[in-house]
Amino acid sequence: MDWMNQAALSAQKSDAVFFYVFGLSVVFLIFITVLMIYFVVRYSKKRNPVASQIEGHVGLEILWTAIPLVLFLSIFYYGWTNYEYMRQAPRDAMAIKVTARQWSWSFEYPNGKQTKVLFAPLGKPMRLDVRSADMIHGFFVPSFRLKIDAVPARTNTTWFQATKPGSYDIECTVICGVDHSLMLSKVVIVPEEEFKAWYFGGEDAQEPGKALRAAEAHPDLANQPMGLAVLTAKGCTACHSVDGKPKVGPTLKAIYGREAQVLVAGNLRTITVDDAYLRRSITDPAAQVVRGYPPAMPKTALTAQELDEVVRYIKTLD
Numbered sequence: 001m002d003w004m005n006q007a008a009l010s011a012q013k014s015d016a017v018f019f020y021v022f023g024l025s026v027v028f029l030i031f032i033t034v035l036m037i038y039f040v041v042r043y044s045k046k047r048n049p050v051a052s053q054i055e056g057h058v059g060l061e062i063l064w065t066a067i068p069l070v071l072f073l074s075i076f077y078y079g080w081t082n083y084e085y086m087r088q089a090p091r092d093a094m095a096i097k098v099t100a101r102q103w104s105w106s107f108e109y110p111n112g113k114q115t116k117v118l119f120a121p122l123g124k125p126m127r128l129d130v131r132s133a134d135m136i137h138g139f140f141v142p143s144f145r146l147k148i149d150a151v152p153a154r155t156n157t158t159w160f161q162a163t164k165p166g167s168y169d170i171e172c173t174v175i176c177g178v179d180h181s182l183m184l185s186k187v188v189i190v191p192e193e194e195f196k197a198w199y200f201g202g203e204d205a206q207e208p209g210k211a212l213r214a215a216e217a218h219p220d221l222a223n224q225p226m227g228l229a230v231l232t233a234k235g236c237t238a239c240h241s242v243d244g245k246p247k248v249g250p251t252l253k254a255i256y257g258r259e260a261q262v263l264v265a266g267n268l269r270t271i272t273v274d275d276a277y278l279r280r281s282i283t284d285p286a287a288q289v290v291r292g293y294p295p296a297m298p299k300t301a302l303t304a305q306e307l308d309e310v311v312r313y314i315k316t317l318d
């Protein structure tokens with residue numbers, strides 16, 4: 001159960017605050033309930049047929065103002081110091097750019113490697129610079145108790161240091177459209193050597209944590225054709241299938257060479273899907289909108305090489 005797991009320092013910190021507040025609440029619940037029952041019995045009408053007026057009590061007033069004040073300030077202090085801890089990454093942390101978009105996550109490492117799954121070494125601090133390409137999303141790793149909003153046009157920073165190897169869920173916590181609930185990924189924590197072998201390895205270095213993830217039905221990015229890897233890494237597969245199933249956008253299967261009706265500046269045109277059309281559809285989605293679909297495709301920055309790979313890959317899908 002991910003919720004029970006404490007897999008990072010942030011989880012231990014966060015749970016400590018949670019159980020402190022929870023413990024206080026339980027103690028007061030019991031104290032108040034017992035007192036209430038006692039008062040109901042002790043001061044019932046049967047025992048006190050004639051009501052008596054009670055004047056104020058300065059000592060009590062001070063006591064029940066001071067004690068809650070101190071308790072609330074302690075909750076604030078505990079919560080605030082932990083908040084600061086989670087927002088200020090150590091200097092030596094590795095900085096990863098986290099990008100949220102409808103409806104996927106992508107991660108970019110300092111050396112330019114890009115992934116759909118967040119790989120991190122055990123026991124090393126990792127800084128996350130979280131951004132959004134389109135709208136507000138929420139980056140959440142339950143096992144790390146790590147949660148931060150991904151907001152367009154700003155970067156929110158948090159960090160973690162994993163304490164247990166394993167594969168942990170990443171979820172989006174802000175409703176962001178039809179496939180919000182499918183906006184999932186994983187953090188995969190592996191021993192440092194395994195991480196380094198992948199990180200410093202070349203293009204075809206094996207992704208770490210293979211054995212760990214084998215049991216999970218996660219696509220194996222390392223063995224995919226380059227074009228498909230780009231489609232997955234850039235979040236295209238959230239809206240486009242490659243097997244013929246319709247999603248938010250049309251499937252990319254067997255579209256090459258086909259005639260299609262598209263709206264160009266509001267006018268219906270019949271075009272043939274060729275290289276130029278594909279490139280334009282991807283780099284300037286609003287220019288031609290496939291008939292019957294909403295103009296919902298976001299602009300996504302692709303390098304020239306990534307674009308080549310995607311177009312080449314779409315041609316192979318028949």
Ligand code: HEC
Nearest residue numbers: 234235236239248249250281285288289290293296297300
């Ligand atoms: C949020 C959903 C969404 C995402 C993400 C998305 N698309 Fe689209 N895409 C659409 C929709 C909807 C259409 C149809 C309307 C249009 O043509 O703009 C479309 C159209 C297309 C077409 C034209 C298909 C045809 O049948 O003529 C191509 C090619 C394409 N997208 C490629 C991509 C690539 C490559 C990416 C990733 C960089 C991507 N899309 C990301 C929703 C999306």
